[in-house]
Amino acid sequence: MVLQSSLKNCLQLSCVLRTPKAGFRSTTSGSLIIQSTSNDIYQNLAVEDWIHDHVNLENRQVLFLWRNSPAVVIGRHQNPWQECNLRLLRQKNIKLARRRSGGGTVYHDLGNINLTFFTSRKKYERMENLKLVVKALKALRPQLDVHVTDRYDILLDRHYKISGTAAKLGRTSAYHHCTLLCNADKLILSSALKSPYTGLKSNATPSVPASVKNLFEKDPSLTCEMLLDAIAEEYAAQHQIDHHITLINPADETVLPGINNKTKELQTWEWVYGKTPKFSISTCFNMVYKDSVLDVKVDLEVKHGRIEVCNIDLPEQWLPPALSSELVKGLTGSKFCPNETTTLATTLLRVCPQDEELQSRWNVLCENMVMLM
């Protein structure tokens, strides 16, 4: 397929031409409604990036509909250790992603729908978008008590949060995205979003916890598909376009050239963890070793996700000073990551004195350190 050199118009042409109904005339005026065929959080975030970077939104707007398999999504300037239970996420194979927009942490699963409203920078208007969503919900189920707050949340029955909002503004374009809880797993949501880490001090944006409810709990006949359809219909009416949803595959390089690089970048450790603003941890834990319980005090400073300063206060002579300083030296500069710490510590053990007692103490200390991460 020979495309115009300007990528900005690429999406409009290739997408519109794929739809059987669209005629040539739609390319000149029409806003667009697209839906992702993927449930991968990274792929879908990459689509947002791609549209933000490549589509000319001067005279048109885009609505992007997407859903994800279980994932926790933190805001651009947040601290994952502060926001969620990373241990639980790893255990349950729940993905962790950092989005490019601001705001707080959310839990996604297939019972939650995501809506992204793309506009030009000038036409950025979050209230309008949320009012559109409320209008769609009321059209679907007139008896629903849903309204938009001045914090850009949507509340059900004046009390329960069913939608949270975040936005990203660039030089010429902007997007506002929000969630909508239809039938998500509330149990996992609350345990995933509860951080077990103590002693954290950070300037990262904190999340504001709220009571949530699923729309399904109010009306069991509602499904995600119905909600998506209702919102698309309202959008189409307000933008005077056909109520047609174009499906988009976030892995397709021919439609979205460069998308796979964007997806990869969103998955890198450097982006997800490394972009955490500088923070410090000052905590103590009880270390159980054989028949005794020891008090250990730890002070860490973490910058770009790496341990910049490390201080471990052990009971005197529990580990020979040479060994404990070896551990501290190894940890300094290392990623604040359980896997990195485990492999680092076990590798270092090879060149430590081969005393079984010393080695088992070293292992216990390292395992406890890993619990902080």
Place this chain on the structure above:
Amino acid sequence: VCIHRVRSCSGIRFIKSKYVCVFDKSALKFSHQQRLFRTSAVSCGQIVQFKLSDIGEGITEVTVKEWYIKEGDSVSQFDSICEVQSDKASVTITSRYDGIIRKLHYNLDEIAYVGKPLVDIEIDASKGVSPEEDVVETPPMSHEEHTHQEIKGHKTLATPAVRRLAMENNIKLSEVVGTGKDNRILKEDILNYLAKQTGAILPPSPKAEIIPPLPKSETVPAVPKDRARKIPVPVSRPIVFSGKDKTEPVTGFHKAMVKTMSAALKIPHFGYCDEINLTQLVQLREELKPLAQVRGVKLSFMPFFIKAASLGLLQYPILNASLDESCQNVTYKASHNIGVAMDTEQGLIVPNVKNVQVSSVFEIASELNRLQSLGSAGQLGTNDLTGGTFTLSNIGTIGGTYAKPVILPPEVAIGALGKIQVLPRFNGKGEVVKAQIMNVSWSADHRIIDGATMARFSNLWKSYLENPASMLLDLK
């Protein structure tokens, strides 16, 4: 001046633009000023205060969350300067000017105000308030110049092919010295000129490959020079490489590896290699694979290699030992905790299977499955990664035949397994048959292990694998 052509994949319509333009040579005639690349950072320009522009929605203040530049950096128009946040919106602020950042008005996490200065940018005074980009450009030549070239009033002689080559490379024929008849400009002259201009190294021509052997006493004469002139390589564009070296500190796991491998270097290694005929084992595994599958375990060759190694270690326990730091004592380890080198995103990790000496092949396979899935998820624990006594590295899954593995302290031996290849070999009757051949490369600590021990261990290991039924006799 482009041809618009869009084709839809589902074959709906082939849409052609209404107008099609022909590539017009005369359109090549431009009149550009040549712009120069400025490298000096001396303050001689105008300082402009770049104010934080309106965010929208009536927002007056934002928090500065990340700076993408620092004082002294040069920026171009549209480069990202910083990321600010306001009430759930993250905004990327881009530069309106080209120039050098002279001052950041806010620190991280400070509140910035719309309409107030965000950064001070120094713009080159000569360019005014809206400077253009600094770029090195060679001015494209007009078409006319090539047809009516004159050097000091004389017309330059050059064939059309040579003229085209010069035109493609924006070279003025008047600047090239012709070495042909009547000062005719040859193709070589153009290439020579190009090479001088860009410093590009042109590969030697096929003609000049046969070098007449010079007697040793003779110094190298002007032969290279002559050869350079006759290089007829059709380079049409100078090669410009703009990559930069990147330096990073060695941290974490890699730092630990540096220590481990440096310690390993102190061990006097000796190597011993051999070839194993796995034809029977391949067949056996094919039979056993579905049985293991039924029990939920993926069966590779490694469990067999590991179990055979353990059986060998029972006969040659010195290979499962450890030498203390002072080299005074050797400790014979009772457990065979056989390490398996695993290639993960981080690098080479070596978890080990504990107590192989009392495990069945199936149990080993099951344990390997567990270690492999933990390894790829980056979730191996300290217990899995410590306590190893002997290591096998199946580098053959990636490739290679023979290797020279490095012993992992505090162990004294290691084996590297190459890939399994189908090769022709002679059987007992002297016939050529297809055989599944794998190479093994052992390394051992020569301070306490001698070649004979290694060889005998290897032979025993080999015999178990070449004739798997013999393993049955010695299995505990």
